Amino acid sequence: MMTAKENRRRCPAFVDAHVHLSLAGEPRENARRHYELGLGLVRDAGDRDGCLAGVDFAPLEVVRTGPALFKPGFYGRFIGDGRDLPLEEKIAAAPSAFVKVLLTGLVSFDEYGAVGPVQWRADELAAIVRLAARHGKKVMVHVNSDAACRLAVEAGAHSLEHGYFIGADTLKMMADRGVYWTPTVAAMANQLADPQGRFSEHQRRIIDKNYRRHLEMINYAFEVGTPLVIGTDSGSYNVPHGGAFFRELELFAAAGIAGEDLLFLATENGWRLLERPVSRWLEVDLARFPAPAAVAPAAPATSAAGDYFVDMKL
Numbered sequence: 001m002m003t004a005k006e007n008r009r010r011c012p013a014f015v016d017a018h019v020h021l022s023l024a025g026e027p028r029e030n031a032r033r034h035y036e037l038g039l040g041l042v043r044d045a046g047d048r049d050g051c052l053a054g055v056d057f058a059p060l061e062v063v064r065t066g067p068a069l070f071k072p073g074f075y076g077r078f079i080g081d082g083r084d085l086p087l088e089e090k091i092a093a094a095p096s097a098f099v100k101v102l103l104t105g106l107v108s109f110d111e112y113g114a115v116g117p118v119q120w121r122a123d124e125l126a127a128i129v130r131l132a133a134r135h136g137k138k139v140m141v142h143v144n145s146d147a148a149c150r151l152a153v154e155a156g157a158h159s160l161e162h163g164y165f166i167g168a169d170t171l172k173m174m175a176d177r178g179v180y181w182t183p184t185v186a187a188m189a190n191q192l193a194d195p196q197g198r199f200s201e202h203q204r205r206i207i208d209k210n211y212r213r214h215l216e217m218i219n220y221a222f223e224v225g226t227p228l229v230i231g232t233d234s235g236s237y238n239v240p241h242g243g244a245f246f247r248e249l250e251l252f253a254a255a256g257i258a259g260e261d262l263l264f265l266a267t268e269n270g271w272r273l274l275e276r277p278v279s280r281w282l283e284v285d286l287a288r289f290p291a292p293a294a295v296a297p298a299a300p301a302t303s304a305a306g307d308y309f310v311d312m313k314l
């Protein structure tokens with residue numbers, strides 16, 4: 001029988017690969033909520049016209065993409081770059097090694113499987129990826145529908161965000177190419193609670209079907225070795241800063257990924273995705289993980305993050 005002590009693991013802090021600190025609340029207060037729950041690093045995936053520039057989020061480490069690239073008239077103004085500037089200028093000005101691109105619109109809650117229009121042609125997206133690479137940057141792509149996910153992978157995206165309706169073959173392709181997937185399933189599942197009463201019964205049935213299919217694809221992605229990370233889309237409707245991270249973990253557990261596997265995705269894989277040295281450490285009780293009560297702060301470690309997951313197969 002394992003003792004409680006044997007279940008405790010020292011590990012890098014949690015990483016949320018997809019948040020919007022500028023949405024739903026005051027940005028520094030939002031950052032504080034993430035930090036309190038054991039997050040050490042988050043990626044902000046779009047702030048309208050760079051509204052977070054110069055904000056000090058310490059002690060939380062924040063990798064900002066800056067405002068997202070979108071085409072005027074398409075989805076994304078609320079987190080996007082509305083300036084009339086050449087693409088390369090916008091890309092060069094991105095405040096980190098990651099550029100956010102909106103490829104499709106939102107998932108429809110009226111018609112199952114329907115997704116807002118594709119904004120960029122394949123050659124345009126490939127050109128964005130090339131321009132980003134010229135400036136030492138990688139591209140994270142907001143994308144839904146299998147065809148658009150495939151387009152993003154073929155264009156050289158570094159990570160796919162959301163990916164509703166993604167297909168098995170696309171996930172295998174991502175596994176082969178090392179393209180990360182941030183499924184943000186809590187952002188869909190949490191719509192069901194609908195505290196503002198926004199949705200009809202018909203829409204709720206579609207939301208339910210969407211997130212259940214997504215859980216199956218998350219399970220499949222893990223089986224075939226698609227690099228998975230935890231991202232919440234915190235700041236969107238009913239996706240609270242901080243708490244949504246544990247909701248996303250619960251849903252991954254419901255998808256069949258648990259224990260040490262899940263801890264790896266929630267911690268080290270996020271630091272790998274964002275290519276940052278670990279700046280915060282935790283002690284996590286695997287017997288209670290992913291409950292928030294399983295997490296305690298730990299003193300800084302001197303070893304590399306990888307030392308704590310030497311047996312992992314990912």
Ligand SMILES: [Zn+2]
Pocket residue numbers: 018019020045233
């Ligand atoms: Zn987002």
